[in-house]
Amino acid sequence: MADLIIKGGIVLTMDGAFIDNGTVVVDNGLITFVGKDTKEKADKVIDARGCAVMPGLINAHTHVPMTLFHGYADGLSYGEWIKKIQLAEMNLTPADVRSGAYLGVLEMIRSGTTTFADMYFHEDEVAQVVQGSGLRAALGYGMIEGLNEDAETKLKSREKFAKKWKGAADGRITTMYAPHSSVSCSKEFLIRVKELAARDNSRVHIHVLETENELKTMKERYGMCSINHLNSIGLLGSGVVAAHCIWLSDDDIDILKDKDGNVVHCPSSNMALGAGIAPVPQMLEKGINVALGTDGAASGGSLDMWKEMRSASLLHRLKDPRAMPAYTVLKMATVNGARALGINAGALAPGKLADIIVVDIKKPQFMSPNPVSALVHGASGCDVRTTIVNGKVLMEDRRVVGLDEEKIIRDAGYAMRNIIE
Template sequence: MGCTVIRNAVVFTVDNNNTLHPNGVIVLRNDRIEAVGSAESIVLPADVTHTIDCQGQMAVIPGLIDVHSHSSLLRGVTENLQLLEWLPRYQLEHRALTEEDAYYAAILCYLEALKAGTTCVMDMYRYLYRCAEAAAVLGLRVNLVPYVADQPGKDFFETPETNLKLIQTHHESQNGRVRVWFGLEHLFYCTPAAFAKARDCANHYGVRIHTHSSEQREEVEAVIQHFGKRPIELFSDYGILGPDTAIAHCVWLNADEIKLLADTGTSVAHCPTSNAKLAGGIAPILEMQQAGIIVGLGTDGPISNNSLDLFEAMKMASLLQKVSRYDAAALPAIDALRMATIEGAKLLGLDHEIGSLEPGKKADLVLLDLWQPNLMPIVWEDGDTNILWNLVYAAKGSNVHTVFVDGEMVIQAGRSTRVEESIILESIQRQTLALLKRRQAFKSTLVPVVSQ
């Protein structure tokens, strides 16, 4: 990979001081950032092998981090349903799923994510050894979380045993780009033994734990009726809360649950677009952040969101907090950007490696073309600029020009450098039609999430 210099760029470092370099330079050496600063402060190395001159028309940001996603070949096929109605139909995919489906689902989703500036994804899915192969093909950084469910009738998901095997075979593989977590599908899908296994594995192997909770009001009410306690209290009883645990959604939390998450150091993966689309509600993000909870940003995958564009998710996260409080200043642009970068890195336990543009960190970064109608005009006034606001409220994944992961340019001029996209998409289309045909046979198996 050698030494690459990016110059004449507007650089948003997202460091502790949110440092901005209007005429910035970044030096990449192999898989690391060697230097970041203003053009006046950086002495260019003598052994530069590649130079990208942004000519003042590109912004550079850290690679975006999607902290909760589910790969899928399906999009726009299960619509106009709330969560508890939607879930049984979503499960038809898993009843019919093969490992070849999982591979092409990962290829599809990882390619979409990379082209939209996401360099790291937390993927909760199945047959994740095939998803690891897909990540290797495209050059994406992934955190793989098997869908573990061991309640009777849920044998079409992963098991604690397959999760353990994936940890043993793939954790910290591909030069550290692949991490494996212990994944728990839901309180209604997992026995207390699965929660105990998750904690044991996390402690023994140094891996993390991920699950869903409190996505819809009716779901929380069903948990209370069935178990006699609120979800976060149950997680505490089961021993999975802690700094190595991240819980997706957390829309319907009360003050005691927020305090319990904060006191234990448990993180939250916020999925604003999916929560809005499934009519789940608006999560109390500001209350969580004020309590000291790390909150990252997730898409939740194409089947519930229809988009893996974290620029869209940043905008949605900010707007939902504003409109729910009638406060136009709630969750400003810089906070949304931090959620999609450094806060996501903290949730993953990778903030020492990714999430900001600082010397010594991994060279995961994104170049956006500002010279486009939706991001123009560019305005500077007294050292301040409208660019940040436009990155959060106007940018789209299609504005992404170049993406580096581990110092390698994996997207150039909006296209993958690793695969021929047209050929890949043809294979994905064939695989999807085959999956839909197989899925038809399982439509008679629809059962509610909570048995009456």
């Protein structure tokens, strides 16, 4: 007998197929069957009639505890924004980070995100929240060279974090090394990060060319841009997750393609901070793996990946209405995210991790002959009915399991007031 059967919905497998009145069977954390019907029995059956059944969304770049700064520095230039946020972050305690992480995890469960890639400080607090919440995460303890600790102490503590949490929470937690950027970390420091990541078989998560100022600074400092710099020290490739990648040249795109790099597009944050428009259609045309992320809620506004998909699609249609079709964007938020983070998820097929969401499409905005377009352009997190990770139901019929929502919101409110005051 299987653990779980989801039946009766429109199943989006992400291999181009739609199965009307389909069935998905889950056992021991894995998908074992996807099709029209099965004689298999299960301990639990979810009736998905009137719903889309699809892979959980993957937020491939965020700073989850920054939910505490929703709107705090809204309407400022990037330079003004970062100064105001960093001043507030100096007041953050580990307990505050935990409160912000719980708030973010709650938002993600309620909006259908099943995996997220995080980069922040006090990351042990985030790991503990992930462990208790049931979500899947790729976690990196952020590193800015010269801040708080000497370089070697910082590297050793991050190595300790990576080893402690790798494979924790029944395998739901993977760990990465997370140097902030090429500007905030020296060449020598990044080489050490590369060596540690290679030794641990871990990925590296780093901001790359988020701003024009980074491009100018790198050319002044090293005579080359961040992509060439990272490539020169061997820190590009399938094991590197490069967030933003806005200020890329054609040569940079070719290097990313040659090195099999992973890029994470964060359109809402990029627009909110006036950072620029990443050349995503060009990267996709070259065959580069481009995933999708919200960035932190302080800039992106929320952790709702539905909003992020819609932003990604519409932003790039300003120049070409044929750019970024709905299926491409949905693939960025599922299949491509899984590839970037190195997890066996992002699609519904036997052998894949059972990270699944059920979306209520019995609403006017979903009455369409093109269900993917209707979802990408019409859905929000509020339309997600059920969220499943590792075969475990984290939310059913909009009721979150195992988390005290009122306490999470109350604690986050206290933390916000303490930080800002």
